[in-house]
Amino acid sequence: MVxxxxxxxxxLIKHVADDFNNNNNKxxxxxxxxxVKTGVHKERKPDIIDWWYVRCxxxxxxxxxxxxxxxxxxxxxxxxxxxxxxxxxxxxxxxGSIIRGALKQLEEAGYVEKVEGGRVITPQGRSxxxxxxxxxxxxxxxxxxx
Numbered sequence: 001m002v003x004x005x006x007x008x009x010x011x012l013i014k015h016v017a018d019d020f021n022n023n024n025n026k027x028x029x030x031x032x033x034x035x036v037k038t039g040v041h042k043e044r045k046p047d048i049i050d051w052w053y054v055r056c057x058x059x060x061x062x063x064x065x066x067x068x069x070x071x072x073x074x075x076x077x078x079x080x081x082x083x084x085x086x087x088x089x090x091x092x093x094x095x096g097s098i099i100r101g102a103l104k105q106l107e108e109a110g111y112v113e114k115v116e117g118g119r120v121i122t123p124q125g126r127s128x129x130x131x132x133x134x135x136x137x138x139x140x141x142x143x144x145x146x
């Protein structure tokens with residue numbers, strides 16, 4: 001059985017984001033998503049138009065991989081270095097509002113649930129990601145054996 005651990009992350013996230021964008025009516029980008037930065041360390045908004053679906057897919061994968069995970073650790077994962085001009089760069093966390101909003105939509109879709117230690121993936125979400133992984137691995141050509 002193919003799981004999330006067996007496929008490259010970028011291919012899985014792209015596949016799940018496309019599925020969210022095209023088929024799933026429960027995951028919708030908010031009105032403000034075309035104007036907002038993804039963290040204080042960023043200078044501009046994201047370049048890709050459907051970045052909300054990509055972030056939701058990446059968060060779903062991250063919750064699958066890391067087990068009970070909270071907003072603070074996810075903010076750290078999506079953070080980066082802030083350019084302070086001539087002063088040294090300093091790490092800043094990503095936007096908590098974006099992460100909370102995306103996780104709330106994933107909870108309403110039934111893929112994630114809140115427990116005492118943070119958020120965990122539901123059996124429905126695990127099944128969805130495993131099926132998506134199986135579809136992704138079909139498109140990857142087999143590597144030559146050495």
